Amino acid sequence: MTAAASPINTGVIGYGLAGASFHAPLIAAVDRLELAAIVTSRADEVARDHPGVAVVASAEALIADPSIGLVVIATPNHLHVPLARAALEAGKHVVVDKPFAVDPTDGEALIALARTRGLMLSVFHNRRWDSDFLTVRGVLDSGALGEVMLAELRWDRFRPAIKGGWREASVEEGGGMLADLGPHLIDQALALFGKPEALSADLAAQRPGVMVDDYFELTLFYGARRVILSGSTLVASARPRFALHGAAGSFVKYGLDPQESFLRAGANAGDTGYGEEPIETFGTLTFGDGRTEGIVSARGDWRLYYEGMADAILDGAPPPVEPADALAGLELIALARRSAAEGRRMAID
Known part of the structure; x- marks a missing residue:
C-alpha cells in the first residue's frame, strides 16, 4: 500500500465493549487518525457517541472501501484471524484486539502476510x-x-x-x-x-x-x-x-x-x-x-497506542506493539x- 494521507481514515469492525469503550474513543482522540466508519448493528449508539461517523452493514463492505487505510478488528476472538487476513489481502493496515489469534500458527501466518504485503500489523496490548x-x-x-x-x-x-x-x-x-x-x-x-x-x-x-x-x-x-x-x-x-x-x-x-x-x-x-x-x-x-x-x-x-500506530503508518516508525510480541504471548x-x-x-x- 502506498503511503497514507494524514489523517488516516480508520474503520472499526465491532461495537461491543472493545469497539465502543476502547477503540473508537481512542481513535477519535488521536489527531492523525480519523474515525471514519464502524461495522455494527447498533447504529443508534454510534450516532449518539460519534455523530457523523458512517455505520457500515458488513465487514466485507468496510474492508472493500478504498478510503479506509486502517482496519481495527474488535470482534469475538474466533473472527480475528479471518478478518485480519481479509483486510491485509485488501491492502489495509490492521490492528487486532487481543488475543491476536486462537491458534498461534494462525498468528504466525498473519505476521508473514503483513510482511509480504509491506503493511503494518499490530495487536492492541493497551x-x-x-x-x-x-x-x-x-x-x-x-x-x-x-x-x-x-x-x-x-x-x-x-x-x-x-x-x-x-x-x-x-x-x-x-x-x-x-x-x-x-x-x-x-x-x-x-x-x-x-x-x-x-x-x-x-x-x-x-x-x-x-x-x-x-x-x-x-x-x-x-x-x-x-x-x-x-x-x-x-x-x-x-x-x-x-x-x-x-x-x-x-x-x-x-x-x-x-x-x-x-x-x-x-x-x-x-x-x-x-x-x-x-x-x-x-x-x-x-x-x-x-x-x-x-x-x-x-x-x-491508552491514546499512546494509537498515536504509535499513526507514527508507524505515516512515518515508518516501529508499531507500538510488535506482532511478534503478541505471538510470543499466544505461544x-x-x-x-x-x-x-x-x-x-x-x-x-
Missing part, C-alpha cells in the same frame, strides 16, 4: 500504557527493590453468576479467562522480565455450569526468580494487582487502572482526570528495615494449556 504498569516499571527501573525474586501479577473479579455470551461458551473459539486476561498479564510479564525458561499452569472451571476456564494461575520460571500470573472470577476482596518482592524491599499495589471505567462512563480520553489514579490506590514501597514510602502512580494513557498460553492438562512443568524453547 495495558502497556496502564497507570499501574507504568508505575511498576518505574519502581523496577529505580532499583529500589534490588533483584526481584518474586513477582505476582493478579487480575481478580467477583462474578459468581455466568453472564453467557461467546467469552464463556467455548475455549476453541477463544473463550475462557486465560484467553481474556491472560494475554494482558503475559504481555506485561514479558515486558518486565523477558522470556522465561519454563512455566507451569493450573486451570479450573470453578462456577457451577461454566463451560470454560474461569480461574488460572501460571508460574513463570527465571532461574531462581518466580513470576506468578493469576486470575479468578470468585474473589470478592481483591488481592494486590501487583506485588513485587526483591532483595532490598517490596512494592505492593491494589486496584485497576481507571481508564476503562472512565471511558465506559461516557467520558472522553483527554478529559480532566483521564488516566489518573486516585490516591487511595497508590502503591506502597516497603524497605527491608520496615520503612515505607507511598509511590504516586504514573498517569496512564505461552498454548503451552500453559498443555501444562495444565498434563500436570507438569514445561520447558520453553
